[in-house]
Amino acid sequence: MDSTRTLPLPADWRDFFALTKPRVMTLVIFTGLCGLLAAPGEIHPVLAFTAILCIAVGAGGAAALNQWWEADIDAGMKRTANRPLPAGRMDRTSARDFGFALAGGSVFVMGLANGWLPAAILALSIFYYAWIYTVWLKPRTPQNIVIGGGAGAFPPLIGWVAVTGHITLMPVLLFLIIFMWTPPHFWALALFVQTDYAKVGIPMMPVVAGEKATRRQILIYAALLLPLAATPWFIGATGPIYGVAALVLGALFLLLSARVGLRTSVPGDGMAPEKRLFAFSIIYLFALFAVLVADRYATLQGWQ
Amino acid sequence: MMSDDPKFDPATDLQLFRARQKARNRALGFVLLALVVLFFAITIVKMGLHSSGQM
Incomplete structure (x- = not known):
């Protein structure tokens, strides 16, 4: 045997x-x-x-x-x-x-x-x-x-x-929205699992550039994401349902990013704003794309 | 290595091996069957679209 x-x-x-x-x-x-x-x-x-x-x-x-x-x-x-x-x-x-x-x-x-x-x-x-x-x-x-x-x-x-x-402008815009959304989403996570990335030598932003620079960049990307996400409405590719939703969701995302971007963490503070931003970033993307589909159907039905 | 395990029991181990193999075979069989159904459906749809001039 x-x-x-x-x-x-x-x-x-x-x-x-x-x-x-x-x-x-x-x-x-x-x-x-x-x-x-x-x-x-x-x-x-x-x-x-x-x-x-x-x-x-x-x-x-x-x-x-x-x-x-x-x-x-x-x-x-x-x-x-x-x-x-x-x-x-x-x-x-x-x-x-x-x-x-x-x-x-x-x-x-x-x-x-x-x-x-x-x-x-x-x-x-x-x-x-x-x-x-x-x-x-x-x-x-x-x-x-x-x-x-x-x-x-x-x-x-x-x-x-x-x-x-x-390939037209609209799908490229959708690509860019997720592209711009990824850094604040991922760096929020990297901020509260920072020690792990440092241990294995992965140069995540908080490990290399420090927490302060990471927080500032989260805020910059969130600020850029707000007008970008509303661009399909600005260029007339979607209706107001999507446009207003993109602005409201983007404003919330920016608000939560500002809470992360403008603070300095102290040891043992639980990193609650970072965890909240990470959780909201997932809801943000789900909601934004769901509204995009809803907007198209509302347009097809002649509701807007 | 299994032989390093002090609780190693050849009979139980073989049973576990066979059970794992069986589960994998079932999963693979299911995937292959699903692929057959998928290819059949794609073919029918494509033929329909071709004959109605939509492709």
């Missing part, structure tokens, strides 16, 4: 599922779906479902490749130490192969079902996250998540292009 003694236990399918970062995927699916629903034009429900499925599976593949590459770093942080690879529940090769299979499969299926332009953007977004962000930027520059935020900004663009078949 010696051979069975050395045989490693195959990884549980739940660990493969965990590798796709299902919680992050929720936001990816949602923004992708909103891009698809807000786009002018029609798409067959089966093809719409396929587009969203491919965006989700592609994001899952990119997340798996990210965890394959960062297994050693993840092992050093409390927040990520229990992921399948650092916890030793899966071997690295399986994670790598799984990631490549999901990434390749999703691009291929999207190309066949929705066209090769959205498929090419999906491939670019996976490459952007798995290589440009994970391998290249994250360990090198404190601006990592600013540029890397582009990876998370692709889903609404892909959803939109899956319907229209071409």
